[in-house]
Amino acid sequence: MANARSQAGFTYFGVLFLVTLAGLALASFATVASFERQRERESELLFVGHQFREAIRLYYESSPGGAKRYPPNLQALLEDPRTPRARRHLRRIYDDPVTGKAEWGVMQAPGGGVMGVHSLSTQGPLKTAGFDAADEAFMGSRSYADWKFAHVPTKEDERSTNRSSGVRN
Known part of the structure; x- marks a missing residue:
């Protein structure tokens, strides 16, 4: 009887272990899954940010006349009213993958x-290095809000704009 009792205690500790x-x-699995989900959101944020940057660039570059103009708001990227036949530079206003909302910080x-646009999330990114050349300013960022997706014209863009409008450099 004492032997059966000690075996029951041993089995109890084995099950507890x-x-x-x-x-x-x-x-451990939940932690790994959480990090993987955050990496997916980062990747999606980079994709969506590039879509916004490219749409803003296209809007800017397709300005009629000599003066280049940025869109007055994000909605103008959906349907550019400046030409007789409306152009769509962006299919839709994407949700911010990090916050899950269609709200963006506007530059x-x-x-x-x-x-440009940026996320409104103050959460710290996992990715802090290894960005493409267009995103190298993101290196060392402390939050996703620091990832700014902007179209900044190059000096060559400005020179060609000035030449077409008659301004000399």
């Missing part, structure tokens, strides 16, 4: 209009 081990494995251009 297995339950603890299973709990630790689940916690105002010096002469007016929207020159």
